[in-house]
Amino acid sequence: MESKLGKLNIDGTEYSTEIPDGALEAFEGAPDPSEVRAFIPGGIVDILVSEGDTVEPGSILLLLEAMKMHNEICSNIKGIVSKIHVSKDDTVKKDQLLVEISGF
Amino acid sequence: MSIMKSVNDFLARLSGKLKGGGEIAIEKQKKKGKHTARERIEDLLLDPDSFLETDLFVEHSVKDFGMDRKDLAGDGVITGFGKISNRSVAVFAQDFTVAGGSLGRAHAKKITKVMDTAAEAHIPLIGINDSGGARIQEGVESLCGYGEIFYRNTRLSGIIPQISVILGPCAGGAVYSPALTDFVFVVNKISNMFITGPQVIKTVLGEEVTQEELGGAVTQTSITGNAHFYAESEVEAFDTLKKLLSFLPSNSNEKPPVYRTVPPVNPLGDDVIPDDRKQAYSVRDIIRGIVDASDFLEVHEHWARNIVVGFARLDGKSIGIIANQPRVLAGVLDVNASDKAARFIRFCDSFNIPLLTMVDTPGYLPGIDQEHAGVIRHGAKLLYAYSEATVPKMTLIMRKAYGGAYIAMCSRHLGATFVASWPSGEIAVMGPEGAANIIFRREIAEADDPEACRQEKVREYEEKFSNPYVAAKKGYVDTIIRSSMTRDTFIKALSVADSFKVGHKHGNIPL
Numbered sequence: 001m002e003s004k005l006g007k008l009n010i011d012g013t014e015y016s017t018e019i020p021d022g023a024l025e026a027f028e029g030a031p032d033p034s035e036v037r038a039f040i041p042g043g044i045v046d047i048l049v050s051e052g053d054t055v056e057p058g059s060i061l062l063l064l065e066a067m068k069m070h071n072e073i074c075s076n077i078k079g080i081v082s083k084i085h086v087s088k089d090d091t092v093k094k095d096q097l098l099v100e101i102s103g104f
Numbered sequence: 105m106s107i108m109k110s111v112n113d114f115l116a117r118l119s120g121k122l123k124g125g126g127e128i129a130i131e132k133q134k135k136k137g138k139h140t141a142r143e144r145i146e147d148l149l150l151d152p153d154s155f156l157e158t159d160l161f162v163e164h165s166v167k168d169f170g171m172d173r174k175d176l177a178g179d180g181v182i183t184g185f186g187k188i189s190n191r192s193v194a195v196f197a198q199d200f201t202v203a204g205g206s207l208g209r210a211h212a213k214k215i216t217k218v219m220d221t222a223a224e225a226h227i228p229l230i231g232i233n234d235s236g237g238a239r240i241q242e243g244v245e246s247l248c249g250y251g252e253i254f255y256r257n258t259r260l261s262g263i264i265p266q267i268s269v270i271l272g273p274c275a276g277g278a279v280y281s282p283a284l285t286d287f288v289f290v291v292n293k294i295s296n297m298f299i300t301g302p303q304v305i306k307t308v309l310g311e312e313v314t315q316e317e318l319g320g321a322v323t324q325t326s327i328t329g330n331a332h333f334y335a336e337s338e339v340e341a342f343d344t345l346k347k348l349l350s351f352l353p354s355n356s357n358e359k360p361p362v363y364r365t366v367p368p369v370n371p372l373g374d375d376v377i378p379d380d381r382k383q384a385y386s387v388r389d390i391i392r393g394i395v396d397a398s399d400f401l402e403v404h405e406h407w408a409r410n411i412v413v414g415f416a417r418l419d420g421k422s423i424g425i426i427a428n429q430p431r432v433l434a435g436v437l438d439v440n441a442s443d444k445a446a447r448f449i450r451f452c453d454s455f456n457i458p459l460l461t462m463v464d465t466p467g468y469l470p471g472i473d474q475e476h477a478g479v480i481r482h483g484a485k486l487l488y489a490y491s492e493a494t495v496p497k498m499t500l501i502m503r504k505a506y507g508g509a510y511i512a513m514c515s516r517h518l519g520a521t522f523v524a525s526w527p528s529g530e531i532a533v534m535g536p537e538g539a540a541n542i543i544f545r546r547e548i549a550e551a552d553d554p555e556a557c558r559q560e561k562v563r564e565y566e567e568k569f570s571n572p573y574v575a576a577k578k579g580y581v582d583t584i585i586r587s588s589m590t591r592d593t594f595i596k597a598l599s600v601a602d603s604f605k606v607g608h609k610h611g612n613i614p615l
Binding site: 010013019 | 436535538
């Protein structure tokens with residue numbers, strides 16, 4: 001694994017030391033609920049909403065096939081479908097943006 | 105049949121079985137840079153002419169899918185017993201040239217049979233894995249075979265040392281036998297371990313990854329920590345394995361063999377670490393300055409490098425060393441370092457190997473990812489492992505021993521049998537900077553020159569607490585020694601504790 005020399009602060013003291021890559025990566029913040037992303041790579045089987053549709057928390061937006069299962073991708077918020085970024089039969093990567101919803 | 109005729113008939117059958125999967129399959133194996141299963145056992149692992157093979161004539165009894173017409177030499181695995189440095193071991197090696205080393209019922213039964221004998225004979229078990237996986241034609245019988253091996257790996261854990269050498273594919277459920285054993289060896293460009301291979305990942309998830317990236321030797325020794333020893337070649341892997349065995353007893357009722365004492369090549373002087381506590385150094389240099397012949401066999405060298413663990417000898421006797429590594433991440437404790445050290449400590453405790461803990465750590469690694477990764481749960485394993493251990497537990501405080509990390513690194517409070525500190529030891533709740541900022545927060549804030557006041561308070565704290573004497577006054581540190589006296593001191597301490605009790609205590613659960 002790659003490493004670089006750096007400073008590590010523990011309780012106010014800065015130590016000169018090797019910092020292996022990825023060792024200090026913090027978790028990203030909570031995901032933005034207005035952006036619906038693929039939680040797993042897979043294929044878009046069907047899109048059940050159109051731009052401009054009103055959705056509720058739990059409304060099914062599209063079906064994502066992965067691990068031989070059709071996964072229902074739902075909205076987490078109430079809002080209007082402002083943009084659909086994928087088409088039927090597209091292959092998507094993990095965390096790829098699928099649908100944007102503008103909340104009320 | 106006359107006697108000579110029956111002997112000739114036997115020799116013909118034997119030579120057929122000894123050819124394994126035949127010349128073409130052997131040639132293919134060689135082209136991959138691999139030795140055959142038989143070469144691995146007889147030429148690379150065991151003492152010459154010491155191999156006693158069992159079950160060469162075992163055959164499978166499967167009738168489906170045309171299997172009844174297939175004659176699989178030894179059912180794809182070679183099993184038996186032999187000697188390493190004149191000490192008995194049990195061994196099995198999957199033969200990739202025979203049906204891809206696939207595991208069926210008879211294959212598994214051969215393995216569980218040597219495991220059972222190893223258990224009764226109280227000798228180490230060495231497994232060489234090179235297999236395409238389950239023999240699909242055999243259905244649930246193949247799964248039964250894996251399960252019965254896992255069961256024995258677990259039941260024998262902590263009773264006899266179990267070592268796995270991955271010399272080819274080891275995929276799917278097959279990975280769990282090595283994962284249950286004490287040590288796993290991998291070889292660059294030959295070993296592969298994964299639950300689901302690149303092809304499945306591509307089909308199911310659409311993600312592309314090479315076998316090497318996914319589960320090759322580098323990945324398994326530096327990213328996952330699934331494997332303990334990395335080698336560039338099969339020969340190197342077996343040489344290291346033999347060296348590893350030299351530090352271990354044959355079972356939990358024995359102590360490791362004692363060797364002749366050899367002094368270190370570069371003994372420690374009195375000035376071995378940097379003056380500035382913020383400057384890094386490699387603890388490996390310190391270890392080599394203490395142990396016999398400066399010879400240190402590191403375990404998990406490439407994973408969780410902020411802690412160093414491994415085997416060495418002191419006065420000819422095996423010890424397990426656990427040392428913070430200031431060179432990497434300042435020697436902090438974190439999730440992986442805790443797991444690495446805890447499992448090593450529990451192995452040593454299982455097999456009567458005294459511990460030497462070398463402390464220079466500023467504490468635990470702060471951060472959201474560490475907290476969310478469960479540093480509380482993982483860190484607890486280290487406390488548990490040290491507290492549980494009943495082998496002699498010797499501790500050397502070299503410099504920083506702060507806060508919870510001081511407690512965790514085999515302090516007197518966790519039952520250390522002997523604690524020494526160098527004069528440079530600093531046993532305190534935290535470093536002077538952090539402590540001064542908290543204790544004198546108001547004074548610093550109200551001072552005319554806060555920075556100057558802060559510096560002064562840091563110095564004040566340093567003088568008072570950044571030393572080993574406060575702990576020594578309370579008896580938490582038994583003795584304070586110059587670093588040049590380290591080896592002699594610990595040889596004496598080890599000799600005092602030498603007649604500790606042996607016997608089975610616990611298994612070595614993967615942590």
